[in-house]
Amino acid sequence: MVWILDPDSYPLYTIILNKFQTGVARHGNETILMQSKQPKPKAIIICGPTGIGKTSFAVELAKSFQGEIIGADSMQIYRHMDIGTAKPTPAERSVVRHHMVDIVDPDEPFDAESYATLSLPIVMALQARQVLPFVVGGTGLYIKSLIYGLFDAKPVDKEVRIRLKQVAEKEGAATLFERLEQVDPVTARKLHINDRYRILRALEVYETSGLPISDYQQRHRFQESRMTTLKFGLHMERDQLYDRIDGRVDAMIHAGLLDEVRRLRESGYSGELKSMQSIGYRHMLDFLDGRLDWPETIRTLKRDTRRYAKRQMTWFNADREVVWVDPVVSSKVENRTREFLSDQLSVKK
């Protein structure tokens, strides 16, 4: 026998349910399914490689469902970086409201954790207003951290990170790796010796919290989603996509990418900044500083954009939940969305 219970009348389970929204309890021989009155929020995810047309797809779909868009793009968060990030145009933004775009200056610190913390409340707020969120972007890690959150470690204080970086420079990454083998052999085994990036992160987690990063990871594992999602991945033949990318780079140049970068630098944003090291921006800087001539600048910009697209495809291909569709809003897409919305949050035995 199965009981569907309202957790509000079972305060003992409340803590669990607040976290999971749904749960299973045993009572003698009976299985009791518990379902929160307030189900997990729903969200449509729209992902895919750069240049495939996520923005226009999302705007059209969000418009017809009267939803709002939450950007999931690690570069469109920056103000003043418009052309090179292929930011949604003012016109597009007037059709559908966009969140998580233009939220920090190019020299402000930002990371996946900030993204997750800032975007989740938006999803909740939309749910309260009964508006469907469309999470759209190409930054796989950001999407993942919005859906599942990241493991809950203490924030790293800058001193630790700086100190570790200095060690890396002075004594080489190998030293750090050896240290990691001492304190967190599990992680050391998983990482490549040259992966100083993650070696550093593992060590800083250890030094600030006293626990190996692998402990946190084993506890987290992206198991508990904070929302239910329908994921659309936009797909296109590789050759066709690459042509589009080449064309879009040319269009960005015509639209004045070089001037945009010049202006950013004049405003005091240096080439060292993470934002300025992104695709397009670093290429313009290479040209402005004479490291590359113009044809070579364009060539490498196109090449690096294609490589980036490739990495994104690898990321999203690994996600079995993604429903791959043509980058055109079809009736299939609309039907799937409708189905997803009408679907009760049913807990199956």
Added chain:
RNA sequence: GGCGGCAUAGCCAAGUGGUAAGGCAGCGGUCUGCAAAACCGCUAUUCACCAGUUCGAAUCUGGUUGCCGCCU
């Protein structure tokens, strides 16, 4: 027509008798607070072709083809 030089992966290219460096480009993958970042792996059974010398040839010899120079 004669003489000389060069032919090695999609491109550049090392290798002058001992079993095909490297770079570019490409492809595949990883990803838990820098992610448009960072990192890893793969890519010539074969050196224009044919024959010969040799235990052994991309490397030597002869011929063929192609390209590039110079000369007539």
